[in-house]
Amino acid sequence: MSSTAQTWTTKTGTRASGLFGIAAILVVIVAAAAPFLVSRDIVQDLFFILTMLVLAQNWNLLAGYAGLLSIGQQAFVGFGAYSMFGMVILLGVDPLLATLLAGFFAVLLAIPSGFFSFRLQGAYFGVGTWVIAEAVRLVVAQWKALGGGTGTSLPGEARKAMFGVDFLKNTFDMKTSQASDAIAYWFALVLAAATVLLFYRILRTRQGLGLAAVRDNETAARALGVNAQRMKVFVYLTTAFVTGITGALIYLQKARISPDAAFSVTDWTAYVLFIVVIGGIGTIEGPIVGMIVFFVLQKTLSDFGSVYLLILGFIGIATMIFAPAGLWGLFSAHTGIQLFPVRRRLVLNGSDHTLQDTRKGGFNG
Amino acid sequence: MRSTRPISGRASMNIIDTLVQGILLGGLYALFAAGLSIVFGIMRLVNLAHGDLIIFAAFAILTITSMFGLNPFLSALIAAPLMFAAGWLLQYFLLNRTLGKDILPPLLVTFGLSIIIQNGLLEGFAADSRRVPLGSLEAATIPLGAVNIGVMPLLTFLSAIVVIVGLNTLIYRAPIGRAFRATSDDPVTAGLMGIRPQRIFATATGLAMVVVTVAALYLGTRANFDPSAGPSRLIYAFEAVIIGGLGSLWGTLVGGVVLGVAQTIGATINPEWQILAGHIAFLAVLAFKPRGFFPRAVD
Numbered sequence: 001m002s003s004t005a006q007t008w009t010t011k012t013g014t015r016a017s018g019l020f021g022i023a024a025i026l027v028v029i030v031a032a033a034a035p036f037l038v039s040r041d042i043v044q045d046l047f048f049i050l051t052m053l054v055l056a057q058n059w060n061l062l063a064g065y066a067g068l069l070s071i072g073q074q075a076f077v078g079f080g081a082y083s084m085f086g087m088v089i090l091l092g093v094d095p096l097l098a099t100l101l102a103g104f105f106a107v108l109l110a111i112p113s114g115f116f117s118f119r120l121q122g123a124y125f126g127v128g129t130w131v132i133a134e135a136v137r138l139v140v141a142q143w144k145a146l147g148g149g150t151g152t153s154l155p156g157e158a159r160k161a162m163f164g165v166d167f168l169k170n171t172f173d174m175k176t177s178q179a180s181d182a183i184a185y186w187f188a189l190v191l192a193a194a195t196v197l198l199f200y201r202i203l204r205t206r207q208g209l210g211l212a213a214v215r216d217n218e219t220a221a222r223a224l225g226v227n228a229q230r231m232k233v234f235v236y237l238t239t240a241f242v243t244g245i246t247g248a249l250i251y252l253q254k255a256r257i258s259p260d261a262a263f264s265v266t267d268w269t270a271y272v273l274f275i276v277v278i279g280g281i282g283t284i285e286g287p288i289v290g291m292i293v294f295f296v297l298q299k300t301l302s303d304f305g306s307v308y309l310l311i312l313g314f315i316g317i318a319t320m321i322f323a324p325a326g327l328w329g330l331f332s333a334h335t336g337i338q339l340f341p342v343r344r345r346l347v348l349n350g351s352d353h354t355l356q357d358t359r360k361g362g363f364n365g
Numbered sequence: 366m367r368s369t370r371p372i373s374g375r376a377s378m379n380i381i382d383t384l385v386q387g388i389l390l391g392g393l394y395a396l397f398a399a400g401l402s403i404v405f406g407i408m409r410l411v412n413l414a415h416g417d418l419i420i421f422a423a424f425a426i427l428t429i430t431s432m433f434g435l436n437p438f439l440s441a442l443i444a445a446p447l448m449f450a451a452g453w454l455l456q457y458f459l460l461n462r463t464l465g466k467d468i469l470p471p472l473l474v475t476f477g478l479s480i481i482i483q484n485g486l487l488e489g490f491a492a493d494s495r496r497v498p499l500g501s502l503e504a505a506t507i508p509l510g511a512v513n514i515g516v517m518p519l520l521t522f523l524s525a526i527v528v529i530v531g532l533n534t535l536i537y538r539a540p541i542g543r544a545f546r547a548t549s550d551d552p553v554t555a556g557l558m559g560i561r562p563q564r565i566f567a568t569a570t571g572l573a574m575v576v577v578t579v580a581a582l583y584l585g586t587r588a589n590f591d592p593s594a595g596p597s598r599l600i601y602a603f604e605a606v607i608i609g610g611l612g613s614l615w616g617t618l619v620g621g622v623v624l625g626v627a628q629t630i631g632a633t634i635n636p637e638w639q640i641l642a643g644h645i646a647f648l649a650v651l652a653f654k655p656r657g658f659f660p661r662a663v664d
Contacts, residue, residue, distance in 0.1 A: 127411065127599070137643040141637075306488050307488065310484040320477070
């Protein structure tokens with residue numbers, strides 16, 4: 001120790017995270033060129049990966065950080081998608097604009113939904129959100145202008161007239177379907193990147209620290225002045241907003257909607273839970289890893305129908321029992337590598353005095 | 366039928382008829398809810414596979430009935446100990462590992478279990494709707510003044526009362542019930558007194574599966590079911606538990622009746638509104654009486 005006055009700052013970044021950040025920017029740039037480089041099938045696969053990743057990041061923030069174990073996120077996927085269809089079909093709004101606005105409709109649903117579900121604790125909160133999603137599905141199925149229980153299609157003219165389609169058709173000689181797929185894909189890419197950055201930012205702020213504190217010990221966090229309830233409401237509304245946009249985007253690309261599909265608990269919650277759990281809940285890396293595993297499994301096993309879901313169920317249970325921190329948790333515990341570090345480290349006089357974390361497992365923050 | 370009744374009395378008759386049907390339907394929902402309620406009461410475990418286990422038991426009863434040509438009631442009598450064993454093993458070897466301060470593992474494991482049971486049944490029995498045949502009893506009614514009461518709905522309701530009285534007696538009077546309550550309050554101290562919490566929990570889930578078998582008998586003989594019917598039964602059970610108040614078995618009967626009446630009233634207005642009306646009743650109770658009608662548990 002020197003006798004000079006000690007100056008200190010805090011730092012969260014690491015060498016690994018710095019390198020990863022540069023690599024991630026390069027990946028996003030290459031990914032942006034995909035519609036010009038690869039076939040339409042692959043663009044659709046990438047679209048699926050990106051949108052499911054956004055849903056997974058949202059559920060991860062809800063369950064892994066705010067302790068809100070929702071089983072009803074399909075309410076926001078379905079309601080976002082239906083409000084987009086409603087705006088396009090009934091009001092003639094541009095589909096792309098309607099997809100953005102769908103997020104606000106999802107928040108409008110989240111306010112009464114939260115009013116009810118926040119009265120329930122723990123696992124009952126989860127079942128409560130599921131009931132609300134079911135109720136919304138039944139109400140939407142009564143909406144005859146949008147096809148009632150059988151659903152409806154997005155008008156072909158609306159997709160043709162969508163913002164950017166003409167430009168792509170004229171400049172790059174694309175077909176309408178190709179152009180609208182490309183636009184949906186870029187939207188998904190921006191949404192996924194923005195979601196990861198936004199959530200990472202949230203977790204690095206004071207509020208994010210409070211969130212982690214609430215997750216680890218709510219009583220202690222409240223005693224230190226963290227307003228747990230306000231944090232939870234903030235996360236619930238934020239994730240509803242992003243989930244609503246994602247739902248609208250998914251159905252912009254599908255161009256065909258029905259209440260049973262748009263409010264499916266298997267598609268929009270069970271798969272998402274699987275992705276988060278297998279990858280590692282409570283980390284930003286986890287859902288990314290989980291998404292890759294899920295996609296590979298789906299590509300190899302989805303022809304087997306119900307056996308595929310059976311296998312997903314077994315893998316999910318085995319992960320929860322034997323490796324509750326998920327694949328990323330296992331990796332991170334062995335190597336100490338974190339790509340999205342949120343832990344603050346003390347830097348004294350410019351030199352890095354890393355406080356070693358002795359905990360095992362994957363939770364950081 | 367209704368059209369043969371004099372016009373003046375028809376409306377009020379219909380209302381009484383609807384109410385009676387709704388109350389009797391509530392008996393079925395109370396049977397769904399009682400199993401969920403004891404598992405939560407003793408282990409603080411919300412079993413998301415509860416509805417799928419009901420459907421699983423219904424398929425078990427159906428299989429025994431058709432394989433041996435037995436009466437469904439007798440089949441249920443055979444299925445009950447098998448379901449007890451299944452529940453015991455499930456709790457002892459799987460669910461016990463998930464219990465702890467963190468509520469995420471039990472939730473995710475039972476959700477995974479729900480998906481496994483649904484798709485396992487789909488593999489074994491295909492997606493067709495099934496029904497447990499009951500013969501002449503299916504349509505039998507007892508004329509009671511102006512309304513005809515179905516024998517099976519009445520039996521369902523009476524069974525719900527018997528199950529609740531039986532469970533209450535077991536939990537509050539019998540030695541095993543004392544062990545249940547002690548383990549629920551403090552498993553560590555209960556362990557010091559010679560109770561093995563792991564086994565007590567397994568027994569409790571086994572007991573819940575016996576109740577599930579009773580529920581499955583009346584569900585399977587009353588209406589069609591298929592492998593994907595589980596989640597809705599879980600939701601009805603959950604709604605009945607919350608409406609009645611957490612931790613009270615008589616509460617589940619009240620919750621079931623509220624739900625049943627709301628659904629039958631909804632259905633008379635518009636058949637498509639039956640389920641929605643039940644959800645609305647549930648949300649209304651949540652808004653005005655968030656702890657239900659007879660809350661017992663503090664959490």
